[in-house]
Amino acid sequence: NVTLNARQNPTEVIIQMFGWSWDSIAAECEAFIGPAGYSWVQVSPPQEHITGGQWWTEYQPVSYKIQSKRGNRSQFQNMVSRCRNSGVRIIADAVINHMSAINSGTGVGGSSFSQFNYPGIYQRQDFHTCNRNGNNDIMNYNDRYEVQNCELNNLADLATESDYVRGKIAAYLNDLLSLGVEGLRIDAAKHIPTGDISNILSRLSRVVYITQEVIFGPGEPILPSEYTRNGDVQEFRYTYTLRDAFLGGTINNLRDFSTWGWVAGGQANAFVANHDTERDHFATPLKYDSPNNAYVLAHVFSLAHPYGQPSVLSGYSWSNFDTGAPDNGAGRCSGSGGSGGWLCQHRWLAISAMVGFRRTVGTAALNNWQSPANNRIAFGRGTTGFVAINRATSAWTGTFTTSLPNGSYCDVISGNPVNGACSGFAVNVSGGRFTATIPALSALAVHTGARGTGTG
Ligand code: LM2
Ligand code: CA
Numbered sequence: 001n002v003t004l005n006a007r008q009n010p011t012e013v014i015i016q017m018f019g020w021s022w023d024s025i026a027a028e029c030e031a032f033i034g035p036a037g038y039s040w041v042q043v044s045p046p047q048e049h050i051t052g053g054q055w056w057t058e059y060q061p062v063s064y065k066i067q068s069k070r071g072n073r074s075q076f077q078n079m080v081s082r083c084r085n086s087g088v089r090i091i092a093d094a095v096i097n098h099m100s101a102i103n104s105g106t107g108v109g110g111s112s113f114s115q116f117n118y119p120g121i122y123q124r125q126d127f128h129t130c131n132r133n134g135n136n137d138i139m140n141y142n143d144r145y146e147v148q149n150c151e152l153n154n155l156a157d158l159a160t161e162s163d164y165v166r167g168k169i170a171a172y173l174n175d176l177l178s179l180g181v182e183g184l185r186i187d188a189a190k191h192i193p194t195g196d197i198s199n200i201l202s203r204l205s206r207v208v209y210i211t212q213e214v215i216f217g218p219g220e221p222i223l224p225s226e227y228t229r230n231g232d233v234q235e236f237r238y239t240y241t242l243r244d245a246f247l248g249g250t251i252n253n254l255r256d257f258s259t260w261g262w263v264a265g266g267q268a269n270a271f272v273a274n275h276d277t278e279r280d281h282f283a284t285p286l287k288y289d290s291p292n293n294a295y296v297l298a299h300v301f302s303l304a305h306p307y308g309q310p311s312v313l314s315g316y317s318w319s320n321f322d323t324g325a326p327d328n329g330a331g332r333c334s335g336s337g338g339s340g341g342w343l344c345q346h347r348w349l350a351i352s353a354m355v356g357f358r359r360t361v362g363t364a365a366l367n368n369w370q371s372p373a374n375n376r377i378a379f380g381r382g383t384t385g386f387v388a389i390n391r392a393t394s395a396w397t398g399t400f401t402t403s404l405p406n407g408s409y410c411d412v413i414s415g416n417p418v419n420g421a422c423s424g425f426a427v428n429v430s431g432g433r434f435t436a437t438i439p440a441l442s443a444l445a446v447h448t449g450a451r452g453t454g455t456g
Pocket of ligand 2 (some may be wrong): 147
């Protein structure tokens with residue numbers, strides 16, 4: 001659906017502020033996110049949820065009250081408006097496939113509930129009973145019915161085909177929109193038939209950016225492409241490809257994804273990692289502490305390459321799968337990093353520098369691809385930007401062909417222009433060529449928005 005996808009702007013960068021409180025996000029929008037040129041923040045699920053210290057409690061709704069571990073309704077509203085005043089729009093993580101898994105209790109906002117009975121919202125008849133596997137849990141991902149009608153990890157599965165349930169979900173989403181939310185990430189979208197999502201979105205009061213979590217699984221019947229009618233789709237094949245490439249060291253196959261069978265770039269939300277992939281039980285994940293600077297180099301690639309609407313994860317270090325956010329989501333950042341367990345990846349120099357690169361190059365096509373070795377790639381974006389990524393453990397001295405105009409440019413990975421001089425490396429383009437040395441496990445990026453003189 002062209003109208004919904006019209007909200008995609010691949011030159012804009014999203015930060016997934018995982019586990020951050022609303023007050024902390026508001027302050028960080030003003031202090032850094034807006035000034036650095038990021039366009040969107042994806043926030044944790046804002047609805048009331050089960051209590052507990054683990055991060056995943058937020059993915060077990062018990063009511064649609066805007067009150068979560070991350071703050072209450074007025075804090076949420078305050079965040080939305082302070083971020084907007086800093087030029088940053090909010091995407092809410094919308095958990096609409098299910099409610100809680102646990103039997104009974106009181107939510108973080110004080111609502112009593114039991115599973116399948118959420119007073120004032122849903123009763124037993126509003127949930128699926130799939131009659132499979134004894135416990136109604138999803139076991140077989142090759143069975144479309146089961147994936148969409150059984151329970152994901154025992155989570156009470158909403159009957160999204162019902163007019164009543166659709167109305168309740170739409171009312172919740174419209175409430176978020178009334179607070180100024182400009183985008184929605186549809187959690188567990190694969191577990192909801194695409195037509196049910198279409199129907200729910202048709203009830204929204206205005207068009208917003210939509211990104212849907214549809215995790216591709218080899219051989220599975222439910223395909224990411226089914227969901228592009230509703231908006232963008234999170235293309236996990238991209239995430240897994242970057243993981244394998246940057247961890248493994250073979251990156252020379254990343255030039256063009258248009259023939260790989262993925263959703264088209266104009267319908268993809270693309271990221272190096274999200275909160276689930278960094279905790280992947282089944283593979284070695286690409287994450288903040290991966291060896292060989294692989295995480296940073298993958299981000300340089302992701303933000304330089306034209307594929308998709310990019311997201312950057314900003315979270316905290318953790319020791320096991322369940323570890324929740326430190327100090328109530330206080331999100332401590334300063335300079336180009338964080339403290340108290342907060343990683344502040346959105347402030348890492350190479351990552352934030354590439355936000356400016358992406359804005360400058362806009363939608364210009366990839367050109368001048370060069371790869372003298374399987375762990376070294378360089379490419380341009382039209383006449384406004386050029387990047388070289390050295391995943392080798394030795395320095396790379398090369399002469400590069402570029403469409404950048406003659407002149408001198410600052411490498412934004414190592415520094416910035418300061419009064420016309422580069423605080424890091426500089427490159428001099430002459431006659432469509434320049435020579436540079438890229439240190440081991442590092443990258444170089446230049447663009448017409450950061451000119452300056454110096455030495456390479
Ligand atoms: C998603 N995508 O489809 C989210 O990106 C993912 O993070 C969510 O799972 C999932 N959907 C459900 O919204 C997380 C987490 C799970 C966790 C659930 C529910 O990855 O591990 O499950 O939230 O809180 C947890 C326990 C699990 C248990 C379940 C029910 O980890 O072992 O299953 O609660 O008590 C019996
Ligand atoms: Ca479902």
